[in-house]
Amino acid sequence: MSKKGKRFQPRGGQMDVMRQVQKLQEEMLKTQEALSEETITVTAGGGAITVVMTGQQRVQSISIAPEVVDADDVAMLEDLVTAAVNEALQRSQELAAEQLGALTGGLRIPGLM
Numbered sequence: 001m002s003k004k005g006k007r008f009q010p011r012g013g014q015m016d017v018m019r020q021v022q023k024l025q026e027e028m029l030k031t032q033e034a035l036s037e038e039t040i041t042v043t044a045g046g047g048a049i050t051v052v053m054t055g056q057q058r059v060q061s062i063s064i065a066p067e068v069v070d071a072d073d074v075a076m077l078e079d080l081v082t083a084a085v086n087e088a089l090q091r092s093q094e095l096a097a098e099q100l101g102a103l104t105g106g107l108r109i110p111g112l113m
Contacts (some may be wrong), residue, residue, distance in 0.1 A: 027103050032056065035099060040091045044084035051081075053088040055095050 035055030042051050048068040052060040062085070068077060 024103060028100060031099050031103060035096055038095065040088050040095065042084050042088040042091065044087070045080040049080045049084045051084040051088040053085075053092045055092055055099070057089055057092050057096075059085065059088070 036058070038055040039060060040053050040055070042053070043049060044051075045068060048065045050061075050063040052062075054060060062081065064077070064081070068080065070077070
């Protein structure tokens with residue numbers, strides 16, 4: 001059979017590596033699923049704004065205290081919401097990096113962290 005006709009057949013150590021990669025993929029999927037159920041709660045403006053975000057960077061809710069809603073100062077409200085969302089996003093990314101990093105031994109894998 002020519003080289004073109006042969007199929008790659010892993011042997012010994014190659015099979016072990018393939019099994020380890022498959023196990024790592026399974027563990028990463030489980031961790032990513034778990035991250036979708038974990039939440040980060042962040043407040044801004046002394047509790048005026050509350051943002052709840054999952055470990056997969058999905059905003060679950062934004063709460064705004066009625067006393068900070070001022071039609072004459074919309075810019076302040078926008079700034080508070082922006083600050084709270086950005087902090088929640090950063091903390092969510094840190095949580096994901098911590099949990100996924102534990103599986104990869106700190107190896108940064110594009111698209112995962």
